Amino acid sequence: MGNLDMADFDVIVIGSGMSGGWVAKEMCEKGFKVCVIERGREIVPEKDYTDFEETWEHEHLNWKSEQTKSEYPIQSEVYAFHNYTKQFWVKDNEHPYEVPDGQRYRWRRGHHTGGRSIMWGRQTYRFSEIDFEANKKDGHGVDWPVRYADIKPWYDYVERFAGISGSMEGLDIVPDGVFQPPHDLTCAELDLKKRIEEKFPGRKLIPGRVANLTQPTEEQIALGRSVCQARNHCFRGCSYGAYFSSNSATLPAAKRTGNLTMIHDLAVHELDYDPETKRVTGIKGVNTKTNEGVSITARTVFLNASTIPTAMILLNSKSDAMPNGLANSSGQVGRNLMDHIICGRASGRLPGNEDKYYYGRRPNGIYIPRFRNHTEEGEGFVRGFGFQGWGMRENWQRGSGKAGIGEDFKARNRVPGAWSIGLVGFAEILPNFDNHVRLHQTKTDKWGFPIPILDAKHGPNEIALVRQAAKDGQDMLRQAGCVDVTGADPETDIGSPPGDGIHEMGTARMGRDAKTSVLNKFNQSWDVPNLFISDGSFMTSGGCQNPSITYMAFSARAADHAAKLMKAGEI
Amino acid sequence: MTNFFMTDRRDAIKALLAISAAGALSACLEGPADSGGSTTVSSAPTLSASEMALVSALAQTIIPKTETAGAIEAVVPATIQSLFTEWADDNYRTYWRAGLDKLEKHFVRSGGQPFAKMTASQQSNLLGKYDTQAFAENGFDDFYKSLKSTVATAYYMSEPGASEELAYESVPGEWRGCVPLSEFPKTWAT
Numbered sequence: 001m002g003n004l005d006m007a008d009f010d011v012i013v014i015g016s017g018m019s020g021g022w023v024a025k026e027m028c029e030k031g032f033k034v035c036v037i038e039r040g041r042e043i044v045p046e047k048d049y050t051d052f053e054e055t056w057e058h059e060h061l062n063w064k065s066e067q068t069k070s071e072y073p074i075q076s077e078v079y080a081f082h083n084y085t086k087q088f089w090v091k092d093n094e095h096p097y098e099v100p101d102g103q104r105y106r107w108r109r110g111h112h113t114g115g116r117s118i119m120w121g122r123q124t125y126r127f128s129e130i131d132f133e134a135n136k137k138d139g140h141g142v143d144w145p146v147r148y149a150d151i152k153p154w155y156d157y158v159e160r161f162a163g164i165s166g167s168m169e170g171l172d173i174v175p176d177g178v179f180q181p182p183h184d185l186t187c188a189e190l191d192l193k194k195r196i197e198e199k200f201p202g203r204k205l206i207p208g209r210v211a212n213l214t215q216p217t218e219e220q221i222a223l224g225r226s227v228c229q230a231r232n233h234c235f236r237g238c239s240y241g242a243y244f245s246s247n248s249a250t251l252p253a254a255k256r257t258g259n260l261t262m263i264h265d266l267a268v269h270e271l272d273y274d275p276e277t278k279r280v281t282g283i284k285g286v287n288t289k290t291n292e293g294v295s296i297t298a299r300t301v302f303l304n305a306s307t308i309p310t311a312m313i314l315l316n317s318k319s320d321a322m323p324n325g326l327a328n329s330s331g332q333v334g335r336n337l338m339d340h341i342i343c344g345r346a347s348g349r350l351p352g353n354e355d356k357y358y359y360g361r362r363p364n365g366i367y368i369p370r371f372r373n374h375t376e377e378g379e380g381f382v383r384g385f386g387f388q389g390w391g392m393r394e395n396w397q398r399g400s401g402k403a404g405i406g407e408d409f410k411a412r413n414r415v416p417g418a419w420s421i422g423l424v425g426f427a428e429i430l431p432n433f434d435n436h437v438r439l440h441q442t443k444t445d446k447w448g449f450p451i452p453i454l455d456a457k458h459g460p461n462e463i464a465l466v467r468q469a470a471k472d473g474q475d476m477l478r479q480a481g482c483v484d485v486t487g488a489d490p491e492t493d494i495g496s497p498p499g500d501g502i503h504e505m506g507t508a509r510m511g512r513d514a515k516t517s518v519l520n521k522f523n524q525s526w527d528v529p530n531l532f533i534s535d536g537s538f539m540t541s542g543g544c545q546n547p548s549i550t551y552m553a554f555s556a557r558a559a560d561h562a563a564k565l566m567k568a569g570e571i
Numbered sequence: 572m573t574n575f576f577m578t579d580r581r582d583a584i585k586a587l588l589a590i591s592a593a594g595a596l597s598a599c600l601e602g603p604a605d606s607g608g609s610t611t612v613s614s615a616p617t618l619s620a621s622e623m624a625l626v627s628a629l630a631q632t633i634i635p636k637t638e639t640a641g642a643i644e645a646v647v648p649a650t651i652q653s654l655f656t657e658w659a660d661d662n663y664r665t666y667w668r669a670g671l672d673k674l675e676k677h678f679v680r681s682g683g684q685p686f687a688k689m690t691a692s693q694q695s696n697l698l699g700k701y702d703t704q705a706f707a708e709n710g711f712d713d714f715y716k717s718l719k720s721t722v723a724t725a726y727y728m729s730e731p732g733a734s735e736e737l738a739y740e741s742v743p744g745e746w747r748g749c750v751p752l753s754e755f756p757k758t759w760a761t
Contacts, residue, residue: 054741055761056730060658061650061721067660184748230746357752360743361761395758396737400723401716403706405633406695413727414736416758 009035009261010566012283012298014268014313017115019535019551020304021246021254022158026559027302028259032566035296036251036260039267039288039305040111043118043247049237050084059083078108078502080119080235088112088119088235098440098453104497105454107308107504113264114246115306116502117548119235122211122243122363123388124164125174125545126155130374135541138382141336141431142511144540145521148175154553161253162244162552163220165228165364166209174369174386174545180215182207183364187356188391188419195480196368202375203476208364208388211244211549223252230360243363263296265289268313269449271301271531275321279530279571286447300530300562300571303508304555307337307536311437311507312452327508327525327533332518334438336431336509337456338542340501343385343493344425344469348482349418350391357393357416365390368423368476370544372468381464385427386544387473394420421482425469426501428544430461435498437507456498466495503547505539523558530571534558616656616664622671624687626651629674630722632694633702640731642722650725670714677701733760 010032013020020036027034062082069076075089088110099105110116129148136143152175159178167182185193185207193205212228213220225241225248234243241248254260268285272295282297303310311334317326325333370384378384394417399409429435435456443451458466470488477485511517514526523538525531534555536547543550565571618626630642630651642648655664678686682697689697705715726732733739737760 052741054730055728055733055739058728060654061724061728063654063658065658065660066663183746187749190749228746230743231741355752357750357755358746358748359750359755360740360746361759362746362748393758396723396727396760400720403703405699405702405719406635407637410634410637410639410736413723414757416752 007282007297007299009033009296009298011035011300011302011562012037012296013302013304014283015039015115015304015306015309015535016113016246016251016262017304017306017535018117018120018246018548019555020302021114021117021250022552022555023302023304023532023534023559024254024260025250026556027563028254028257030559030563031257031259032563033259034254034261035298036254036262037266037268037283037285037296038111038113038115038262038264039285039309040113040115040264042262042264043113043237045237045239045247048087048112049239051231051233051236051239053084053236074106075108077106078119080121082236085119085236088237095445096443097451098443100453100455103455103457104499105456106497106499107454108499108502109306113262114251117245118237118247120245120548121546122234123367123546124159124166124177124209124211124549125367125369125386126177127151127543127545127550128173128175130173131541131543131545134383134543135431140382141541142509142516145510145512145517150521151550151553151557154557155549158549158552158556160217161219162211162249162549163213163216163225164209164244164549165207165212165214167207169204169206171204171206171369173371173374174209174367177209177549179209180213183210183214183362184358185366186358186391186419187353188350188393188421189366191352192350192391192421192480192482193366196476199479200371200376200476203368203371205366205368208367210364212363213242220249223249225249228363230362232361232363234363266294267447267449268305269447270313270317271303271326272297273317273319273322273326273528275319278528280326280528286449288447291447300532300566302558302562303531303533303537304535307504307507308437308452308454310533310535310537312439312450314508315437315439316450322527327518327527327531329527330515330518332433332509332516334507335433335436336506337435337437337454337498337504338429338431338506338539339456339498340503340542340544340546341385341427341429341458341462341466341495342424342501343427343466343495344387344423344473344488346424346470346473346477346485346487347420347422348474348477348485350421350480350482351419353419372465372472378465378468381461381468383428383430383461383465384544385425385465385469387423387425387469387476389421389423391419391421394418421477423473423477423487425466425473426544426546427462427465427469427495429498429542430459431506431509431541432459454499458495458498463494466493467491469495503536503542505536505542505547508533508537509540510538511540522561523554524561529565532558532562616659618652618655618667618671621685621687622668623648623652625671625675625685626718628687628689628694629698629718630726632691632698633719633722634726635691635695639736642726645726645729645732647722647725647729650729651721654721666714667718670712670718673712674701674715674718727760 372378
């Protein structure tokens with residue numbers, strides 16, 4: 001172990017996003033010297049955040065030009081991609097990947113401090129016992145090595161620090177947490193809630209749970225964070241630090257310990273492995289600006305590069321001892337790639353409440369937790385979907401698609417329009433060995449790293465969920481008294497292509513044994529004890545909940561475990 | 572999440588416009604006889620003085636100055652010019668030029684002179700009729716619908732359009748989900 005004692009750092013964390021930020025904070029606070037390696041550039045809030053750009057300051061009416069679309073053909077489709085947020089998304093032509101003929105995969109990402117924690121949708125729902133038991137019950141994938149009781153204290157721990165706004169509901173499908181006050185529902189949403197819950201006793205409509213501060217704690221204020229200003233500009237970066245990101249929360253907490261070294265513009269290409277000690281000893285990478293090769297050593301490595309790159313780095317770290325890639329004795333690295341399918345879109349108008357409105361821009365909406373295969377049966381499929389949604393009044397945009405000019409046109413747009421209701425489902429994708437990431441045999445990016453081939457398809461269970469969501473969404477709105485209801489076709493809808501949910505998961509799953517899984521229950525590699533992975537790749541199943549809070553909880557727990565092993569001298 | 576939907580809807584509108592734009596464009600390319608054969612569509616990346624006069628007159632007629640600013644006060648024509656010169660590609664420019672040309676010919680035919688030279692009441696009368704027909708009859712003039720949408724967007728996203736005509740709060744400070752409309756009677760600009 002002599003060479004490890006001479007290591008540059010105690011811990012290397014690869015990736016500064018949602019999960020890497022947490023590992024950095026936890027390990028720094030426990031007194032370890034931590035090096036966070038970020039492949040992207042350094043975000044400078046004063047320069048990169050555009051949250052004070054007024055509507056009339058947007059370039060070209062915020063329309064994307066053909067040139068922008070050609071540079072960002074995949075990223076520019078994202079709801080959070082605008083002319084004023086381009087800086088947070090990769091240029092697709094610089095970061096290519098391939099998909100097999102006839103398939104699609106939409107891979108959305110940003111390379112910079114904080115990764116996607118800057119642009120995330122901030123919806124926050126715990127996994128429940130039902131999710132942790134799902135694989136065992138229906139036989140898809142492998143059994144999670146943990147249950148809700150193992151993770152609950154860690155959800156509490158990360159929520160308290162991150163700051164989650166939500167309501168206590170007592171639902172088993174999305175357990176309550178440590179919440180700051182919820183966002184009010186709009187008048188129409190209150191009506192919708194009442195009607196849906198009357199018509200469907202097994203369904204609930206609740207305020208979205210979102211990582212925005214509605215009542216900051218002293219700890220959050222001490223980090224320079226403040227209460228949400230209801231601007232709904234979150235994905236531009238928030239100068240108030242009012243939503244959780246690595247940039248606003250975990251990295252500042254790590255930094256103030258004095259134990260953090262942050263390196264930008266360094267793309268990790270492989271992990272160095274010593275077959276004698278069976279340990280990783282550090283990383284090899286390339287400075288993306290100078291093309292210079294870089295090696296850094298550490299006692300322990302955390303891989304938090306995000307689900308696809310984590311698999312790529314492992315697969316690329318081949319050695320005589322590990323010819324199929326590092327930590328891949330199970331053959332599961334890169335496999336079981338999951339996401340959530342966006343589906344079941346339904347919209348309509350809810351009559352009434354014409355004399356009511358709202359104030360501010362809520363960075364949030366409503367949530368209807370999963371009810372299929374839970375409080376209501378699901379015919380011909382396992383698992384389920386939840387709905388996100390909103391009930392807001394139509395604005396001036398409705399006027400431009402209708403007849404009328406002059407004073408009448410102005411007068412009509414000056415008052416808000418009908419209450420418009422929208423729902424969109426997020427459906428679970430089953431773990432499936434065939435859905436996977438592999439490295440291209442010959443093509444590389446401009447830094448010499450093999451590009452990935454993203455090979456994933458929706459199977460029959462996914463399509464059945466998508467169709468049911470399309471049916472349920474519209475049906476729910478009709479039964480609740482909405483008019484002009486339209487939506488996805490329950491006969492033909494195929495949902496969003498893989499990747500579109502921007503919730504990649506599963507390529508280094510945890511499990512109960514080294515034969516069928518990559519990680520043990522503490523996110524520790526079965527094969528390489530000083531290697532931990534706590535980004536989305538550890539997910540044994542995907543649930544239908546937005547997954548970031550689960551990454552956070554497991555990351556904090558994995559760091560705690562790693563620290564104990566390091567202090568005990570075991571790694 | 573709310574953004575998700577709003578952007579989505581905006582994109583849907585844009586997608587519709589793009590489709591109709593492509594349709595109109597191919598129609599125009601296939602049938603140059605429609606334009607009388609006498610006009611060559613310019614490829615200059617700037618709207619000419621006469622094109623700008625037409626755009627301004629249309630914008631002003633769609634959104635006139637009342638007790639609040641109109642499209643002219645909200646510099647809508649300049650916004651459109653900058654879209655045209657800095658943002659548009661050749662397809663878009665060709666589409667606009669052909670569309671404006673067709674509109675001008677229509678008004679010359681029905682009103683005897685270029686639209687910009689007419690009196691305000693004649694403009695409002697003729698454009699009112701045209702607008703009604705455009706929204707009643709599918710495919711009557713998709714370019715006009717696109718122009719109207721562009722004018723409205725440029726107006727309601729401008730400072731007077733957003734903050735005087737409509738209601739705008741840069742930093743609301745709080746969210747209140749259910750309040751009387753009488754307290755906030757104007758449409759939120761965003």
